[in-house]
Amino acid sequence: MSGTxxxxxLIAEGPAIVLVEPQLGENIGMVARAMANFGLAELRIVxxxxxxxxxxxxxxxxxxxxxxxxxKVYETLEEAIKDLNFVYATTARERYGFKPVRSPVVAAETxxxxxxxxxxxxxxxxxxxWGLTNEEVALADxxxxxxxxxxxxSLNIAQAVLLMSYEWMKSGLDDLSETTFQPVEQRPSTKEQxxxxxxxxxxxxxxxxxxxxxxxxxxxxxxxxAVISRRGFTExxxxxxxxxxxxxxxxPRRWSKQNRAGEPxxxxxxxxxxxxxx
Amino acid sequence: MSGTxxxxxLIAEGPAIVLVEPQLGENIGMVARAMANFGLAELRIVxxxxxxxxxxxxxxxxxxxxxxxxxKVYETLEEAIKDLNFVYATTARERYGFKPVRSPVVAAETxxxxxxxxxxxxxxxxxxxWGLTNEEVALADxxxxxxxxxxxxSLNIAQAVLLMSYEWMKSGLDDLSETTFQPVEQRPSTKEQxxxxxxxxxxxxxxxxxxxxxxxxxxxxxxxxAVISRRGFTExxxxxxxxxxxxxxxxPRRWSKQNRAGEPxxxxxxxxxxxxxx
Numbered sequence: 001m002s003g004t005x006x007x008x009x010l011i012a013e014g015p016a017i018v019l020v021e022p023q024l025g026e027n028i029g030m031v032a033r034a035m036a037n038f039g040l041a042e043l044r045i046v047x048x049x050x051x052x053x054x055x056x057x058x059x060x061x062x063x064x065x066x067x068x069x070x071x072k073v074y075e076t077l078e079e080a081i082k083d084l085n086f087v088y089a090t091t092a093r094e095r096y097g098f099k100p101v102r103s104p105v106v107a108a109e110t111x112x113x114x115x116x117x118x119x120x121x122x123x124x125x126x127x128x129x130w131g132l133t134n135e136e137v138a139l140a141d142x143x144x145x146x147x148x149x150x151x152x153x154s155l156n157i158a159q160a161v162l163l164m165s166y167e168w169m170k171s172g173l174d175d176l177s178e179t180t181f182q183p184v185e186q187r188p189s190t191k192e193q194x195x196x197x198x199x200x201x202x203x204x205x206x207x208x209x210x211x212x213x214x215x216x217x218x219x220x221x222x223x224x225x226a227v228i229s230r231r232g233f234t235e236x237x238x239x240x241x242x243x244x245x246x247x248x249x250x251x252p253r254r255w256s257k258q259n260r261a262g263e264p265x266x267x268x269x270x271x272x273x274x275x276x277x278x
Numbered sequence: 279m280s281g282t283x284x285x286x287x288l289i290a291e292g293p294a295i296v297l298v299e300p301q302l303g304e305n306i307g308m309v310a311r312a313m314a315n316f317g318l319a320e321l322r323i324v325x326x327x328x329x330x331x332x333x334x335x336x337x338x339x340x341x342x343x344x345x346x347x348x349x350k351v352y353e354t355l356e357e358a359i360k361d362l363n364f365v366y367a368t369t370a371r372e373r374y375g376f377k378p379v380r381s382p383v384v385a386a387e388t389x390x391x392x393x394x395x396x397x398x399x400x401x402x403x404x405x406x407x408w409g410l411t412n413e414e415v416a417l418a419d420x421x422x423x424x425x426x427x428x429x430x431x432s433l434n435i436a437q438a439v440l441l442m443s444y445e446w447m448k449s450g451l452d453d454l455s456e457t458t459f460q461p462v463e464q465r466p467s468t469k470e471q472x473x474x475x476x477x478x479x480x481x482x483x484x485x486x487x488x489x490x491x492x493x494x495x496x497x498x499x500x501x502x503x504a505v506i507s508r509r510g511f512t513e514x515x516x517x518x519x520x521x522x523x524x525x526x527x528x529x530p531r532r533w534s535k536q537n538r539a540g541e542p543x544x545x546x547x548x549x550x551x552x553x554x555x556x
Contacts, residue, residue, distance in 0.1 A: 034437065036430040064430065094459035098514070101461050105454040145457050147447050152314040153458075154340065159312065159440055166441055169425050176383045179423050181372035183379050236376070 014168050015111050016042040016122040018080050023049040023128050029060025030158035036064035038165035043071040044080045077136055085119040089132055089140035090160055092153045100142045107144040108167035123164055125157045186234035193238045198225055204249040292446050293389050294320040294400040296358050301327045301406050307338025308436035314342035316443035321349040322358045355414055363397040367410055367418035368438055370431045378420045385422040386445035401442055403435050464512035471516045476503055482527040
């Protein structure tokens, strides 16, 4: 989905993403892209199987060049995280141990809090095939795991990075219902505008004998008003409706002479009248 | 990351994922995999460019065969959604219109509520290059958009499906801090166990002249106790600590005769004593 706007500020802050012995350049590139999508920029790689730099990574990064260009490569995980204050290890497998296990939401909130306090943080992601070793997990402060389908829990590293990056971005929002754009603002209609719509419609229908038999007219009007006003109108909607009524009320059909010869208005009125009467 | 357990129940319920004119089989496969990860199973495709079935899709789905096998193909979007009650359109681009725009969290909660009420729902995802047309968005009830980096907003369809599927799974959890596994449970220690540790350590240190000069002993003990008990101990931790003290206290070094000849214990004690005194 497109929507990138290069004139807008590029967000690039937050925890370092640390990939331990990733195998495929494509995966590293997709990680970089996912990071850029959600405002992360610091990528560290421990001992990438196919070396670095990687043209496959750059290509898969889909223009997240600022992440690829800034990527640092290390020989050991200890080197890669030695300047950090707090580190999460990601895992899908259950680990037997004493380390706290957090959900992505809680982990992202923790990382956001530490970021605001000036700490340097990181998130470790393991190899494509078998994740992190127990020794690597032991270097982290806490574990983060994803709420996956137990019978289908295999996430690739780019997906895992995407989810953590997304939760990181969300942890910076004041309100989880916040969206980057809003619908065109619409003013709610006043009751006077609603009554004007009712009267307009009812007069046009009355002129065609819609309210039949006359004794049922009050009940039919009640039903009609209930149906058309159930969700509340905006000013714009009232205006659209009145245009529609005007068109149906005042102008003959242009394109079908055959229909003009019949009496579709009366027939429709009667059918609708029967419905409203039940 | 591995962790799939085929003996566990496969979750497969919730909104249909509707891909409009996807181009690459690989992307369709990655969508199926992301759905399976988070318990969705109903995939609908409108007019896939490279036809269906697709071996590339099956291969990229990484064994999410139940999703691939159940995929239905339609010629038009209207056909694909005609049996549904409520539909979201995903978009990264700002759309000018009157439809409500929701965050993924709110959209997933809405879908969960409608699912519980027995409604059939769906989420529309557009083409790789340019998403959904305005006419396609108009067929949906509401819009969902992702909180992306404004300067790098391009999500691929598999990523967008992954995020919505993940939020769907989360919307079914009672508690967002819930995780699929927990650390080994540890009982907090009693104060008696903590005091036992203090006395054990202090006796071993005292026997080596650590508390020097004697006048500073009470203050040094205060500092020592504060440092080692800052975070609270579990029973297991007390047990580990006491084993460590026993080992250091009772047994000589085996492997380095040179060090045994010096007095590392005394030197360490003095340095620590100076620190504790400040």
